[in-house]
Structures are given as structure tokens and as C-alpha cells.
Amino acid sequence: MAMPLANAAVASEKKRLEEVIVTASKREQRLLDVPMSIATMSGDELEIRGVDNIQDLSFAVPGLTMREDGPGSYQVFLRGIANAHGGGALTSIYQDEIPMVLTGTEILPVRTLDLERIEVLKGPQGTLYGQGAVGGAIRYITARPNMDGFSGRLEAEAYSVSEGDMGLGATAIINTPVVEDKFAIRLVADIKDGGGWQDQPEAGIKDGNDEELKTARLKALWLPTDELEVLATAITYKAEYELGQGYEQPDRTVYVAVDPSTKLIDKEWDYDVFNLELTYDLGFAELLSSSTYTDMEVNYPFSYFGGPETIYEGDLSGYSNRYNSGDQFTQELRLSSTGDKQLQWTVGLFYSDMAMDLSIPEVVTEFFGVVYLSDYFTEQTSKSYSVFADVAYQLTDKLNVGVGVRYFEDKQTDLVVGSAGKQEGEFDSVDPRVYMTYALDDNMSIYASAAKGFRSGGFNGFDFGGDELPDFDPESLWSYEVGYKASLLDGELYVDMAVYYTEYDDMLRRGLVFIQGRGFQSLISNIGKVEVTGFDGSINWKATDALTLDASVAIIDAEVKAIGATDTANIPGDPIDYVPDYSFTLGATYNFMWSDTKPGFVRLGYSYRDEMPYVDRTSFPEENVDQFSDKIGLFDARIGLTMGDVSFELYGQNLTDENKYIDPYSAWNNANRTRPRTVGLKVAYDF
Numbered sequence: 243m244a245m246p247l248a249n250a251a252v253a254s255e256k257k258r259l260e261e262v263i264v265t266a267s268k269r270e271q272r273l274l275d276v277p278m279s280i281a282t283m284s285g286d287e288l289e290i291r292g293v294d295n296i297q298d299l300s301f302a303v304p305g306l307t308m309r310e311d312g313p314g315s316y317q318v319f320l321r322g323i324a325n326a327h328g329g330g331a332l333t334s335i336y337q338d339e340i341p342m343v344l345t346g347t348e349i350l351p352v353r354t355l356d357l358e359r360i361e362v363l364k365g366p367q368g369t370l371y372g373q374g375a376v377g378g379a380i381r382y383i384t385a386r387p388n389m390d391g392f393s394g395r396l397e398a399e400a401y402s403v404s405e406g407d408m409g410l411g412a413t414a415i416i417n418t419p420v421v422e423d424k425f426a427i428r429l430v431a432d433i434k435d436g437g438g439w440q441d442q443p444e445a446g447i448k449d450g451n452d453e454e455l456k457t458a459r460l461k462a463l464w465l466p467t468d469e470l471e472v473l474a475t476a477i478t479y480k481a482e483y484e485l486g487q488g489y490e491q492p493d494r495t496v497y498v499a500v501d502p503s504t505k506l507i508d509k510e511w512d513y514d515v516f517n518l519e520l521t522y523d524l525g526f527a528e529l530l531s532s533s534t535y536t537d538m539e540v541n542y543p544f545s546y547f548g549g550p551e552t553i554y555e556g557d558l559s560g561y562s563n564r565y566n567s568g569d570q571f572t573q574e575l576r577l578s579s580t581g582d583k584q585l586q587w588t589v590g591l592f593y594s595d596m597a598m599d600l601s602i603p604e605v606v607t608e609f610f611g612v613v614y615l616s617d618y619f620t621e622q623t624s625k626s627y628s629v630f631a632d633v634a635y636q637l638t639d640k641l642n643v644g645v646g647v648r649y650f651e652d653k654q655t656d657l658v659v660g661s662a663g664k665q666e667g668e669f670d671s672v673d674p675r676v677y678m679t680y681a682l683d684d685n686m687s688i689y690a691s692a693a694k695g696f697r698s699g700g701f702n703g704f705d706f707g708g709d710e711l712p713d714f715d716p717e718s719l720w721s722y723e724v725g726y727k728a729s730l731l732d733g734e735l736y737v738d739m740a741v742y743y744t745e746y747d748d749m750l751r752r753g754l755v756f757i758q759g760r761g762f763q764s765l766i767s768n769i770g771k772v773e774v775t776g777f778d779g780s781i782n783w784k785a786t787d788a789l790t791l792d793a794s795v796a797i798i799d800a801e802v803k804a805i806g807a808t809d810t811a812n813i814p815g816d817p818i819d820y821v822p823d824y825s826f827t828l829g830a831t832y833n834f835m836w837s838d839t840k841p842g843f844v845r846l847g848y849s850y851r852d853e854m855p856y857v858d859r860t861s862f863p864e865e866n867v868d869q870f871s872d873k874i875g876l877f878d879a880r881i882g883l884t885m886g887d888v889s890f891e892l893y894g895q896n897l898t899d900e901n902k903y904i905d906p907y908s909a910w911n912n913a914n915r916t917r918p919r920t921v922g923l924k925v926a927y928d929f
Contacts, residue, residue: 259736261729264359267370280362281362292893292895314509320365324377334372344538368696370648374697384461391419392419399925403920404899409437415430430458433454439451454482476517478514480512518532528580531574538567541565541566571596588630592630599620625652629648643676646676651668654667654669665710674694686730688725697716702766712755714765717768724741725740736781739780746773751767753765769805771803774799774800788833793826800818820906831845832844846877846879855868870903874904888926889925889927891924893923
């Protein structure tokens with residue numbers, strides 16, 4: 243176990259990039275051979291790029307965007323497959339074999355602690371990763387317990403936020419064998435006390451948006467026989483965010499963080515995950531069973547209006563406190579062929595059972611002289627199962643072809659307590675994928691693929707009169723991709739490029755819909771057809787033994803092409819929310835020696851993302867309000883030194899102190915913004 247600079251600082255005998263091995267296809271392959279576009283970063287790369295959470299990752303991977311509903315709550319989008327409405331995720335997220343997205347919309351916050359790598363799979367991945375992988379999938383691959391001996395790492399961090407507070411953090415990683423060559427455990431524990439920078443003048447609060455994050459992960463590996471492997475994982479995560487929703491003004495003050503009596507409200511996120519993974523080597527194939535139980539709770543303050551109380555006549559805060567709680571059990575069985583054979587195959591079963599409760603004791607105070615109080619409570623359930631298969635065949639020395647398919651069925655219920663009744667629905671889909679790879683030589687290939695994506699429909703609930711509102715139908719899409727991958731200049735240069743076209747049918751949005759006999763209603767509905775075309779590209783070049791350069795780009799053109807007969811809010815040519823036209827990253831890492839025994843490194847990085855749109859479609863088109871995030875360019879730097887077992891890193895993030903809107907949901911100039919310039923020091927001891 244070592245800090246990143248210790249791995250890379252000493253010049254190699256031959257300057258070449260390290261070969262990257264991934265498991266995106268549920269088997270080990272060279273990145274060069276996988277017929278899809280994948281952005282991957284090792285644990286060391288994540289460290290030197292300062293990627294700690296999904297928001298950091300969204301700036302490190304072009305084409306990956308997100309909507310943040312306050313700290314710790316977000317929706318993740320890939321390749322322009324983006325909307326904030328509907329009954330499930332559009333991007334699947336896994337930590338090892340553990341789903342980190344509940345069947346509904348809740349995504350469990352994941353931090354990049356003790357990782358081997360991250361894989362971002364772009365394009366529909368429903369065959370192997372289920373209905374949530376409409377735009378793609380993100381995989382966090384954690385370090386496994388090691389039987390070789392006792393080892394670990396202790397890390398401490400302190401940082402300062404410009405015009406804000408200090409932040410502190412500490413991490414401990416301990417790996418120890420318990421029974422030689424049979425049983426080992428690996429523990430990761432982390433605490434972070436994040437420094438705040440937002441003020442709430444009405445309540446006299448300075449630098450109030452502190453955060454306290456506590457994460458622990460225990461993995462136990464048991465090898466009872468040569469064929470059987472048992473891996474148990476337990477994860478606990480607890481977070482408390484002060485000033486709740488996190489929206490802020492350009493002067494970095496907040497309105498919505500307090501209730502009408504100016505009482506400070508925190509947001510709290512808790513979850514526990516337990517997973518048991520069994521792997522048995524049958525000789526001709528490997529059988530895997532992954533069983534996961536997840537329990538989560540989140541409560542947070544919420545403002546419907548996101549603005550100051552003086553915007554309307556009287557005092558209109560639209561304040562409420564939301565409580566979400568739920569649990570989910572998932573079971574996957576997967577049988578995969580082993581060895582380097584002409585025919586490679588995977589078959590499997592997946593089952594999920596989810597229950598989620600949402601409670602909103604709502605308060606809207608003194609609206610035009612009237613005080614409104616109401617409570618809202620809903621119970622949601624989802625039971626789904628799927629069967630899937632993927633087969634690849636090496637037709638010639640150069641040509642490999644494959645086909646995959648997944649059958650999915652989902653049963654949902656939604657009960658709003660006190661309403662007219664329960665809503666129920668069943669959804670199913672057959673999602674195929676076909677692909678081919680042609681090796682131009684041992685280190686250069688082209689590929690093509692076509693894949694279907696699917697997301698279940700859902701319910702709009704009941705209106706104030708107790709009448710049931712129309713349901714919305716499932717979404718589906720077909721995506722077509724052609725790519726090129728190459729390791730050039732004797733391994734010094736790696737190039738990855740892809741172009742794609744996606745037809746997105748029955749996309750969901752909230753907008754104004756006409757209902758016969760009831761007039762216009764603001765509902766989630768299927769708006770019609772959307773088309774997305776795009777380009778992904780990345781280059782890594784080991785320019786010298788010491789200097790490595792990297793660049794990546796995503797260009798996306800996404801817009802509404804046709805609308806449904808009852809859609810009165812959207813118009814052809816509308817942009818897709820949360821999709822920038824382009825984004826890119828540039829980076830350089832230089833490894834050197836401070837002295838004969840003291841390696842070091844310097845990392846410079848720049849990320850840029852064009853503005854992202856959001857159109858309020860709850861009015862007629864001529865009254866819709868176009869909102870945009872800012873164009874954001876972030877410059878980071880990091881320098882490191884290793885002295886034996888002790889490592890030091892000095893870093894700066896957002897060094898130009900950009901004060902920009904991160905997302906476009908910015909009514910009254912009020913939304914999530916970039917964290918101010920942050921400078922910190924990290925010290926680690928490896929043993």
C-alpha cells in the first residue's frame with residue numbers, strides 16, 4: 243500500500259503506460275478489447291486528481307453530469323440521457339457487486355475510499371446491469387482483503403476554504419490475515435469534518451454549511467476450499483449537513499436553510515449495507531451469488547420556492563422537512579465461462595424487493611395573509627426480477643461478435659395515505675445488445691454496438707380533489723455506437739474515441755398537460771421523441787519517463803424532436819435538461835526525485851463544462867422560463883513528497899476561486915454553487 247507518488251516517481255526502464263485491466267463485461271479484459279467507451283481511473287489517479295465524491299467525478303469525466311438536490315442527494319446522467327423525473331435512476335451505480343441505487347430514485351452517497359479503480363461505462367448497459375443503466379453505469383471497485391500480511395495506512399488532512407472555515411479529515415486502513423492463506427479482513431474507517439463557507443444573515447450564522455461525514459467498511463475474505471470463496475462486506479455511512487438544502491446566492495448567503503422561525507435545520511443521511519458474495523469455481527465456469535440488504539434514512543429541509551421570503555406579498559417560505567426511509571434486498575446469481583476460449587458466455591438471474599416511505603410535514607406560512615399547513619405521507623414498493631445472458635464468439639483471429647439480452651419485469655405500488663386509494667402498475671421489457679470488435683493489430687481495434695435501454699413508468703398520484711391523475715408510461719431508447727481504441731508508439735500513447743446516436747422515446751418531463759374535464763395540470767408525462775448525438779474522446783501520453791499528459795472531451799447534441807398530442811408545454815427543438823454542449827479535461831503529471839531517496843510528483847489539472855439548461859415547463863411555452871448553469875472552469879494543483887513510509891501532499895482546488903452555479907435549477911438566482919478555493923495538506927503513513 244503506497245501513496246500515488248511512490249508508485250510512479252521512479253523512472254521506468256522503458257517509458258510506456260501501464261496496461262489497464264477492467265471487469266466491465268463481468269470478466270477481466272484489457273481496456274483495449276472491451277467493445278464500449280469506458281473512462282477508468284485507478285485509486286492512485288483518483289487520489290492525485292482530488293476525486294472524493296460523485297460531484298468531483300462529474301468534473302473529471304466529460305459527459306457525466308448530475309443534478310444535486312442539496313448535499314448528498316443527487317441524480318446522475320451520462321451521454322445526454324438526463325431528466326430529473328420518473329420512477330427510477332438513469333445511471334446504475336455499483337460498489338463491487340453491491341447496487342448503490344435503490345430501485346426508486348435514492349442514490350447512496352459513495353466516497354472514493356481505498357479503491358482499486360473506478361469504471362464509468364458509457365451507453366446503455368441493461369444486459370448486465372439492469373434497467374437503471376439507461377445512460378450507463380458507474381462501478382467503484384474496492385481493494386480486497388490481502389492474505390499476504392499485515393499492512394495499513396493512516397492519513398490525516400487539514401484544509402482551508404476561502405472566506406470560510408477550516409476542514410479536517412482522518413482515514414485508517416487496516417488489512418490483516420487472521421488464518422494464514424484462509425481468512426483475512428480489511429477495515430476502512432474515515433471521518434471528515436468539512437469546513438463551511440455559507441452565511442445565513444437573518445439567523446446570524448457565519449460559515450454555517452459544515453458537514454460531518456463518517457464512513458466505515460469491513461470486508462472479510464474466507465477461502466474454505468480451493469474452489470470456494472466467501473466475501474462478506476458491511477458498510478455504514480452517516481452524514482450531517484448544516485444549512486440543509488445548500489442553495490446559495492452569488493454572495494454565498496442562503497435563504498432556504500432555515501424555517502420561518504429562523505431555526506437552524508440540518509440534513510442527515512444514514513445508510514447501512516450488508517453483502518454476502520459467494521464464488522465457486524466449477525472448472526468450466528464460475529458461479530457467483532451476491533446477496534445485498536440495504537437500509538437507509540434521509541431527512542432534509544426543502545424549499546419549494548428557493549427564494550427569499552419577500553418575493554411575494556406576505557411571508558412565503560414554502561418550507562418543509564422531508565423524511566425518506568426505506569430498505570431493499572437484492573439477489574444476483576451469475577454463471578460465467580472461464581478461461582481464454584473461443585466462446586465466452588454469461589447467464590444470470592436478478593431479483594430486487596424495495597420499500598420506501600416518504601413523509602413531508604409541510605408548512606407554507608402566511609401566504610397572502612393565510613397560514614397553510616398540510617401533511618403528506620406515501621408508501622412505495624417495487625418488486626422486480628430479470629434474467630439475462632451475454633455470449634461472445636471469436637469468429638476469426640481478428641473478429642469477435644457478441645449478443646446479449648435481458649428480460650425485465652417490475653411490479654410497483656404507490657399508496658398516498660389519506661388519498662382515494664393505491665396505485666399499482668406492472669412493467670416489462672426485453673432489452674437486447676449486439677456488438678462486434680475487430681482487431682486491426684494486437685494493440686489497435688475498432689468496435690460497433692447497438693443496445694436498448696429501458697426505465698419503468700410510474701404514477702402522478704392524486705389531485706387535491708382525491709381524483710387519480712394519469713400514470714406515465716415507460717421510457718425506452720436505442721443507442722448506436724462506433725469506436726476506436728489504440729495503444730500506439732510502443733505503449734507510450736493510448737487513444738480512445740467513440741461516436742454515438744441515440745433515439746430516446748417517451749422521455750419523461752414535468753410539464754403542463756391537458757386532462758379532459760379537469761383542465762391543465764402540472765404532471766410528469768411522456769413528451770415524445772428525443773435524439774442525442776455525441777462524441778467521446780480521451781488521450782493519455784507518456785511524453786517522457788517522468789511526464790504524463792492526459793486529455794478527454796465529450797460533445798453532445800440533445801434536443802426534443804417530436805411531442806405527444808397532449809403535451810402543451812414542450813416544443814420541438816427544446817434542449818435536454820442538465821446536458822452541456824461540451825466538456826473537457828486537461829492534465830499533466832510530472833514525477834521527479836527530491837533527492838536520491840525522496841520521490842515526488844506535481845499534478846496540474848483543468849476541467850471545463852459548458853452551461854447546462856433547465857426549462858420550467860409547468861406553464862405554456864411562451865411563459866416557460868429558461869434557466870442555465872454557469873460555464874465552469876476549475877483549475878487544481880497538487881504536489882507530493884515521499885520520505886520512507888511517510889508521504890505529504892499539498893493541494894489546491896478551484897485555485898482561481900470560481901463562484902459559479904453548478905446546476906441550472908436557479909430560481910431567484912439561488913442554487914448550488916462551486917466550493918470556493920480550497921487549499922489543504924494531507925499526510926499519510928504506510929505500514
